Amino acid sequence: MVHLGIDLGSSNTLVARLAPSGEPEILEIDKQRMIPSYIYIEPPAGNPTVGKLALDMWADPQYDITRSFHAWKPYVGENRVLGTLDVAGGPKEITPEYLTTLMIEYIVGQLSQGKVGGEHIESVLITVPHGWRRVSHEKCRAMRHAAEQAKVGDRKITVQQLTVSEPVAAAAYWVWEAKKNKDLFNELQNKVLLVCDIGGGTFDLSLVQVHIDNQALMLNVVDAANNNVAGNYVDALLCAWVCQQFNDTHRTNYPTTAQDVIEQLPSMPILRQWYLKVRKMKHELSTRVAKSREKHYPVQESFDSEHKLLKLSLSMDTFEQRAEPFYTASCNLIRKFLEHNHNHEPYAVLLAGGGSRILGVRKHVLEPALKHFYSLKKLPPEEVEKKLSSVLDRISVNQLRMDEAIALGAALIANKVVSVQERLLNDIGLVVNISSDLCRKLGLSEHNQRVLIIPLLSKGTPLPATYDSAALGVPTTLSPGRHLELCLVIDDDPEDPWVQYWELSHPGGGMQEVRWEIEVDTDGALTLRLKPENAKSLEVTGRWERIRNGRATLIVGELPDRRGRMFPRVTPAQLREAYEQRRGNG
Numbered sequence: 001m002v003h004l005g006i007d008l009g010s011s012n013t014l015v016a017r018l019a020p021s022g023e024p025e026i027l028e029i030d031k032q033r034m035i036p037s038y039i040y041i042e043p044p045a046g047n048p049t050v051g052k053l054a055l056d057m058w059a060d061p062q063y064d065i066t067r068s069f070h071a072w073k074p075y076v077g078e079n080r081v082l083g084t085l086d087v088a089g090g091p092k093e094i095t096p097e098y099l100t101t102l103m104i105e106y107i108v109g110q111l112s113q114g115k116v117g118g119e120h121i122e123s124v125l126i127t128v129p130h131g132w133r134r135v136s137h138e139k140c141r142a143m144r145h146a147a148e149q150a151k152v153g154d155r156k157i158t159v160q161q162l163t164v165s166e167p168v169a170a171a172a173y174w175v176w177e178a179k180k181n182k183d184l185f186n187e188l189q190n191k192v193l194l195v196c197d198i199g200g201g202t203f204d205l206s207l208v209q210v211h212i213d214n215q216a217l218m219l220n221v222v223d224a225a226n227n228n229v230a231g232n233y234v235d236a237l238l239c240a241w242v243c244q245q246f247n248d249t250h251r252t253n254y255p256t257t258a259q260d261v262i263e264q265l266p267s268m269p270i271l272r273q274w275y276l277k278v279r280k281m282k283h284e285l286s287t288r289v290a291k292s293r294e295k296h297y298p299v300q301e302s303f304d305s306e307h308k309l310l311k312l313s314l315s316m317d318t319f320e321q322r323a324e325p326f327y328t329a330s331c332n333l334i335r336k337f338l339e340h341n342h343n344h345e346p347y348a349v350l351l352a353g354g355g356s357r358i359l360g361v362r363k364h365v366l367e368p369a370l371k372h373f374y375s376l377k378k379l380p381p382e383e384v385e386k387k388l389s390s391v392l393d394r395i396s397v398n399q400l401r402m403d404e405a406i407a408l409g410a411a412l413i414a415n416k417v418v419s420v421q422e423r424l425l426n427d428i429g430l431v432v433n434i435s436s437d438l439c440r441k442l443g444l445s446e447h448n449q450r451v452l453i454i455p456l457l458s459k460g461t462p463l464p465a466t467y468d469s470a471a472l473g474v475p476t477t478l479s480p481g482r483h484l485e486l487c488l489v490i491d492d493d494p495e496d497p498w499v500q501y502w503e504l505s506h507p508g509g510g511m512q513e514v515r516w517e518i519e520v521d522t523d524g525a526l527t528l529r530l531k532p533e534n535a536k537s538l539e540v541t542g543r544w545e546r547i548r549n550g551r552a553t554l555i556v557g558e559l560p561d562r563r564g565r566m567f568p569r570v571t572p573a574q575l576r577e578a579y580e581q582r583r584g585n586g
Helices: 052-059 096-113 130-135 137-148 166-178 182-187 231-250 258-267 269-291 316-322 324-340 361-376 381-393 405-414 436-441 572-584
Strands: 002-008 012-018 024-026 038-042 047-050 068-070 083-087 090-094 121-128 192-198 203-213 216-227 299-305 308-314 348-352 418-421 428-433 450-457 465-468 483-490 498-505 512-520 526-532 540-542 544-548 551-554
Touching: 002 096, 002 166, 002 405, 012 096, 012 405, 024 405, 038 052, 038 096, 047 052, 047 096, 052 068, 052 269, 090 096, 096 121, 096 137, 121 137, 121 166, 121 405, 130 137, 130 166, 130 203, 130 216, 166 182, 166 192, 166 203, 166 216, 166 348, 166 405, 166 418, 192 324, 192 361, 203 324, 216 324, 231 258, 231 269, 231 299, 231 308, 231 316, 231 324, 258 269, 269 299, 269 308, 269 316, 316 324, 324 361, 348 361, 348 381, 361 381, 405 418, 428 512, 436 572, 450 465, 450 512, 450 572, 483 526
Parallel strands: 002 121, 192 348, 216 418
Antiparallel strands: 002 012, 012 024, 038 047, 038 068, 083 090, 192 203, 203 216, 299 308, 428 450, 428 483, 465 512, 483 498, 512 526, 526 540, 544 551
């Protein structure tokens, strides 16, 4: 039986399995190890063309661009329709979930023809960006559900219910590889590693702690962060540079900013062709510089439009100048992440994703970010340089396998060779109303009758996790004719935490004692349940459902209120003690 690990990326998709030797290996599809994540829906029947051929169709003006789809992954789980096409049977809405189903169906279908070394494919595990697990868990579920709709023949594909973040999967592979160096592997026990995963659409960071028990390998997720400035943005910056040079030479009017390039790609076939050319130049130059530290030969390419021709040479200096916005955003992401986790000094840095091979990532992103981190610790310059060298080079990462590490790690996890323990990344608390005498016992003004009890679930708690109101030791009551208000707080920012209100009407009768429960599952989905003893039908469940300004929002009833910082904070123990004192005084 074969359990596949699939890295379904915004730009490319890779698939891996565990070979009979026990080594993870990348599987070829259409004689390629990396399949472009492009799909073309052909008329009239709506049959899909997938991969390299679909990528060529996207760039070719002879084909209808409205039937070409790529980079749909970020929109999974957002109820989007990317287009409506006329196919056999009538209009067909093309959604990110439908395209995901087609992609998985194609991959597993191609591999099933040869049964992967004579064995049947038993299940697949699909990795997701870090941000999905932390602020958009519904995307994880939508991705799995879309994959579950795929069929090979009459048989549905079994999708593993475990959702693994892409940088964590990469860490699984690189740490597993470290087993081949016994001394290094033993050194990794309880060490924290910083994983930098630069894909096409996202730059994901994760801190993972290595736990080794009798050679069994587990990764504990300490913290994670991400932004959307990644490899595709660098391609757009370079394409804008080409447009500017072309405009200056031929007095044309092509877009000259990365944002304009991205926005006008669908409507300009020539821009799409140039975009693919600069992507090739980026890869070629980055590879040349990595192979030769002394001689940096530029790469050359010809760009033509309407019988006008321009030959350009892309040097290392020009590349670094054009990529500066990418370097700055990436360096700032790591700096803030390490500052936030100042107690977790990384023992080593791991790289993953094709974007990790982009020229200048070490020099302009990793080194300055780490230097800033060490400067906060007031280390002397010579000690900083020594630490930089050891941390960046401690685990030797195979440059050629950077873009394969996620799929390879996913195969190890899918086959239970490596296990992952996800943990809560923020304290979870609850804002409640308390009586004036409890306020006095807590040393608060009687006017402050709303307090934030935190942490009920602490950062670092293994997932899944629950907190039952019985553990608080202070009853929650609801008087006749009144509404019960509870406010769940995700303390991701001390100055601006997320707060969401739940309101429950009195079910009738006398005073009601209400039980509530907080639950966080392994996807990071957070649920609050309110349960009046005699009215089970009034149970209310809320969960993280969408993103506002890149951060998590709990949507149930009213929109979030950000006044959490105004509430006095008390610990569960402090509230329990005050309650016992009040009860003891009658």
